[in-house]
Amino acid sequence: MPEAILNFQNVSKKFGHFQALDSVSFQINRGDIYGLIGENGAGKTTIMKLITKLSPLRKGSISLFGETSSHYQQALKRTGAMIESPAAFKNLTVVENLKIIAKQNGLQSKKAIDDAIDFVGLTAKKKTKARHLSLGQRQRLGLAMAVLPHPDFLILDEPINGLDPAGIIEIRHLLYKLNHEQQTTILISSHILSELYQVATKFGFIHHGKFIKEVTKEELDKEKTAGITLEVNDVSKAAEVLDSSNIKPFSVPNDHSIFIQKADLDTGHLSQLLVMNGVVLNGLSKQEGSLEQYYTQLMKKTDEGDQRD
């Protein structure tokens, strides 16, 4: 049975009248790279702040490394985190900021600091003051601060914000290395779902403070929809043709395209069928199912369910 690193049980959180979290429960096991997915204000950062005790827990229970939230100072010592924007002393250099983290954590090794700087690719900027770093470089500094004490559990809130494409790829490799070489369990949130898909091994979906669903990457790969997108001049007519030919299921994302949730159709036959029925076909593309698509459909289903309730 996998060892639970984090156990989040029936946690609710209110800010005034706003229900930020509503009875959220989930578990993160050793070795997971857990991707937390949700819209702005869904409750991702609140979850991370509750785990790190930056936000007081009022309802529910959290256990970290088997210790309950009221007494898990020791568990926090095994946890690294970068929540919201990375915080550093602006007048101090990269090295000086990391020395402070080392002293706070009782680390003596100078090599550990150099390794952390090297790990995040900030060697050329090690003597630069934090105030002079770009947004992406500050993200890297924040990551270096989080990984310096070699945490067993790493919490990263939007770590690839502000990074250029090369930086995003590097961070992806870094997280992979941390997980595979140092066996670090990771909780990560990101708006860039395609990136999250490439990194995470398990996904938790949160919507308006409610925990909607949890899937492993394997389950997601089975569930996410692949299909064919048609660009047409008249979607109603095209829909009628598909319906009468029993080509289902399909959805109409906008007034000039149709998405058929089947990827194994004969596209030649499909285009011929539409053209022969008087539909002008402007484009046809096959697509692999993506996390974005899965997320959009899941949120749509959830909202429809909420409306029916």
Add this chain to the structure above:
Amino acid sequence: MTNVINQLRADAYRLTRSTGFYIMLVLVVSYNALITKTKWFGGIVGNVSEKASDHLTHTSWSMIDGVQGSTISAGLLMYVLMGLFVIIIGYEFSQQTYKNTLISGISRLQFILSKYVAMLISILMTIAVYFITTIVTSLIFGRRVGTSWIHLLSVGSSATIAITFFISIVFSMAILLLMFTNSVIISSFFIVIFPVAVMILHTRANWKWLKYIDFFSASNRISLGNMSIVEFSPYVLTCGIILIVCIGLSLLIIREKEL
């Protein structure tokens, strides 16, 4: 305990990397050298007996006079030492680095205590530098000791400890205000206004109880030898109560705060 020591080491490192800290030391040394050289005393004076004031105005200063004049002039140090408050705890909140500190596994109580102790130690060292400057400047100008060296050092140490303790009590109130308002500006303004407000009220309002928080008058009396141990006890008790209340309330606030 280890967490507190680690945090103290981190704060000490940060302080020694701060230009503001060295500017503050230069100001303290220059201010005292000027007082001792020119035999001027003043600032936020607090209550000083006429006899002592006359003596310091009309005699040629010995080292012990320098120490007493420096004590009377120590009120202004509050404005310079405010820099320590800003560097040690203010920056944590203005630059939101408290997140890193608190995630490192330190408890809220350890965090507040370590910040208070860091300020206490750095104030103590700065005030010690202040009085050492008196002695060094007096030696440079070839002044006599004016009493025995043991008595001189005893008066200097008592004044150093009293002023440090009293300033740290004002800082503990400022910590509470910082926790409550999240504003470094408001808490720094409090540090500026507190001694002046107490002194004015003490002089004008005739509220006798105010003397227990009129810290500079108390340190003047200690330095001038006008306060016995028995008379000093209520001050220690008042300060102890203020300290416990401020640390306790700060702890309650930070525990309940959304950080």
